[in-house]
Every structure is written in C-alpha cells, then in structure tokens.
Amino acid sequence: MLKRFLFLLPVLLMGCIKVPEGVRVVDGFELERYLGSWYEIARIENSFEKGFTSVVATYSRDDDGSVKVLNKGYDMEDGEWKETRGKAKFVGDPSQGELKVSFFGPFYSSYNIVDLDRENYSWAIVCGYKKSLFWILGREPEMDSALYEQLVQRAADLGFDTTALVRQEPLLSE
Secondary structure (H helix, E strand, C coil): CHHHHHHHHHHHHHCCCCCCCCCCCCECCCHHHHCEEEEEEEEECCCCCCCEEEEEEEEEECCCCCEEEEEEEEECCCCEEEEEEEEEEECCCCCECEEEEEEECCEEEEEEEEEECCCCCCEEEEECCCCCCEEEEECCCCCCHHHHHHHHHHHHHCCCCHHHEEECCCCCCC
C-alpha cells in the first residue's frame, strides 16, 4: 500500500492544469476514438513510474460523463503488477485534446494530447503540465522503428528533451 501511495504522490502534488509553453493540444479530438487501451512506448522517466515497465493505460466512459482511467504496470523492484484507477475530464472544449486527470480526490494534473494519428488513432504524443512529463503511446505494445523515430523527431521539434526518453521493453505478460 505504501508503494502504491508513493507511486501516486507526485501526481497528487502536481495539481497543475496547463499546457507547457510552446506546445499546443490537438484540435478536432474525438474521445470515442481515443477510448480503449494505450501502451507506453517511451517516456521521460518520472518519479511515479520509476522502475515500471509494460505500462498500459485504459480509458473508458464513466456513467457521470467523465473518463475512467486504469493505469497498470510491472514494478521491477517489487516484482509485481501494480495498478491505479482515476478519472479524467476535459478542461474546456471536448474537441481539444486538453484533459485533467485525478487519481485521488480533488487533485488534478494535466493530460495534454499534443500530437495524434488523426486517421487511425494508433499513436499519440502526450505531456503533462511541464515538458518533463512526456509519453509516446501506441495501440500496440511495440511500434515500428521508423514511426518511432518520426515521433521522437516531432517531440524534439516541440521542444521536448528526447535525449531523456526511455523506450519501454516489450510487454510482459501477467
């Protein structure tokens, strides 16, 4: 339980809802197409996922109109799967990829979709309220190397420190 709390603590303390300077969220966003599972392909290491691999985020509609969030990953240090549940809501216009996510009570942090495969919703580039909170997500556990390199370049063009990216290992099975 303590490990789980420590996993969530930085998210709780962030509490910032904003888009980093020089970055814009996608427009024309369609939540229904975004729902489902997203595999973490790469991230800039952060304190609440440190030592985690095979991270998967699953989004679904909640009865109250918000989005249910289930994050699951394998904690390499403890040698076990961990999960945390939360909810997300749009910050403003639902056609904009700017959401806020909470894993504990009234504390929210930014979830900004800054680039997206508009045709198939097969990949996304996401950041938090600051540029050091960054993820490349895909609908499949592994991503074609050429596409991955294109997304890394796109992230660099947006001002993210791509030298700090940690590419995830192939998905572990439960």
